[in-house]
Amino acid sequence: MGTNKKVAFYTLGCKLNFSETSTIARSFQKEGFDRVDFSEKADMYVINTCSVTENADKRFKTIVKQAQKANPEAFIAAVGCYAQLKPEELADVNGVDLVLGATEKFNITDYINNLAKSDYGKIHSCEIEEADFYVGSYSIGDRTRAFLKVQDGCDYKCTYCTIPLARGISRSDTMDNVLKNAKKISEQNIKEIVLTGVNIGDYGKGEFGNKKHEHTFLDLVSELDKVEGIERLRISSIEPNLLKNETIDLVANSRAFVPHFHIPLQSGSNVLLKRMKRRYMRELYVDRVNKIKEVMPHACIGVDVIVGFPGETDEHFLETYNFLNELDISYLHVFTYSERDNTEAAVMEGVVPNNVRSKRSKMLRGLSVKKRRSFYESQLGSVRTVLFESENKEGYIHGFTENYVKVKTPWNPALVNTLHEVELTKINSDGIVRLEFVRTLSQ
Template identity: 30%
Template sequence: MNRVYIKTYGCQMNERDSEAVAAMLRGRGYRIVNDEDNCDILLLNTCSVRDAAEQKAIGKAAHVASRKKKNPDFILGVLGCMAQNRGAALLDRLPDVDLIVGTQKFHQVPDYLDNLRAAQAAGTPIATTIVDIEEEVGSQNTIVEHVLEEKQVSAFVSIQQGCNMDCAFCIVPKTRGDERSRPMDDIVRECEQLAERGVKEITLLGQIVTSYGRRDYVHTGGVTPFVQLLERVNAIPGIARIRFTSPHPRGFKDDLIQAYGRLEKLCEYVHLPLQSGSDRILKAMNRPYSRDRYKQIVDDLRAVRPDMYFSTDVIVGFPGETDDDFAQTRELFEACNYDMAYVFKYSIRTGTPAETMGDQIADEVKEARNAELLAILQANSNRRNALLLGTTEEVLVEGRDKKGLRYMGRTRGNRIVHFDANDRLIGQLVPVKIERASTAVLYGSLALAGVEQ
């Protein structure tokens, strides 16, 4: 009765939270399984960024709850952002859920499951759903444990949680709370321990990762706490690459931009959310930068690293977005020449300022604008990949691909590459000559003389 399956929706922060819960449960004697049909406890770690994400999780929970009719001891839990956003109100739709745990209480999941299983063992039916969505001081320091698969070469490290930005479209401040940063020494120690376990690539995570430590550490010589952290992780033996997500444009001061030229392990890849290319819409969104400032950041980064790869987030159809506003977004989207992008059609999120704004945009208009940006993105990606044909790229070998036929890894620019190799190269940085490309994937062969493929 201790087999647990965790299904995760949403962002990399959620993936990291689920991993930490899994590690804590393993330490308590639970078995983490990969088959939801073969579990006694199913936990859904949910997302609230868009209503569709919540509805998808609610539908899944309603379907899974039917298992209780066949097995009354089956336990169903809802964790994360939707749990935080809806709390006990979820029970109106999901009366059979046993556990609702918010974003600051992940570390309590083992105790709550122990309590539920103890009640079952005593023959006592679960009378009431456990609901815990309270804030907890220091909760950002509880996401520290890792479950590493054999020969795992990359890992997420949570450094900061919460957000104080109050963007008009975003539910995250409600679901994740105020900004809270972990102690720098603790983060560095965690990265050192991961390196000792064979991890070669670290991705630092936060809701606004570039805001790390701004209230907790002094800016030394014009260097922000976030860049100070990057410097310390860069100095860890064994770590070969550093990435981070998700930043905010206002965090790209000169110290961070220049870090791309002097920190050799910081990969030349930036996720830089745009949201809109119209100053009028940016102001309505409560995004504190202009289109000119955003483009200046892109230009400054490319001046430091001409081979920089960019990805972004864009929302089309924000309330009041005119054809001219969208034209400005399209123009800036083309000018920035993104390699990858997440393009979202605006959806109303209850409890956000944008919910009550007038002039909501018709679905067919959103769809057309979405398709237009995706077509530009595909052309950009194909053009960038074509330039890589015949070049040799440094690839961190992660393991076999999903089909198990070849091996895969990523370039420093976060491009996925498939190639023939062998197990002993997993975790190694190898040169791969790029021979073929699709929109999303590169294909090549090892360019290392004498290497057995």
């Protein structure tokens, strides 16, 4: 079908989406398609959608227009979370020919026998209860880092979240398959793997809704740590109630896992955590941060937080602000709450005005800058290992230390995808650390 036909991909949203786009792209290559950049002329454009924020919905239309501009005759397909939640809405967007929901996105090549444009978008989506099987994915794009999917779906019922509606129940890849994919990645000379999923700490729940835990997340990280050829392993994001002491201790003594945790908090107010139906209170969060810092004082800890959730008063917000200010964390990812259809929070009382949401968001972003600066300062004078990335940004090459300090040094192509032991000496005016080299560790 695809002999020398060209396909291009655009990914909205999370690391998990990137790993899945990469897997879908490989299925096109097997069918004889050539993959090109999204800005280039292609016969088909595939947009992997996200539904986490309102903004992602709006961006979809802009991206469709971008594809149409590159080739008005191109076939355009939408897959992913937003395609599952609101297929009709996407099918109605001018130019969209095909919309595939959660169970169908990995079979996309079965739907493209004919790339002729039609007057309306065809929809193949399922009831989300049918999304009970697991498809493994990993991304290989940026040569220095790959995203490896280990789990999908979520059984939590957080009141603001559409992910269970978009991705179905929690289910996991088999241990054998994860290890096999990790080996495949390491054979491509990729130095770092980031583990990804919707709720990766829940790893172990089987396919088809089988809740028997054959392996736990701790088993998974223990085995991955033994895979030869992988220099670095990073845990992308893990719920505080699922981050056990044993996992923290394993990372502290690990060969390949790096001292970097990203732990969603969402609110520093117990009242709001209950309204959100989170599965912990702030006290547990403090306990997790303290445990990490006790065994890895140099660890980087990132935090997700939502502002403007229904019922968030000025007092609740200040409680969150002060809580984060006093906590030994390294940076924040701040999300401004936006109403999502079919969630409990969308009909809750106590709606926070948009201008207040945006003011609170700005305050927490300012706090994040302060926290990152303070964390970087605490690392000056230390010797760390940097993995350099592949882009030339205004004459500099950037990289990250194992504990996620961003560094830069004048561009040198020989450094791409290599590890170097360096001394962190000075923070530039742009907030990035400048380097003095010590020695090369690997090519």
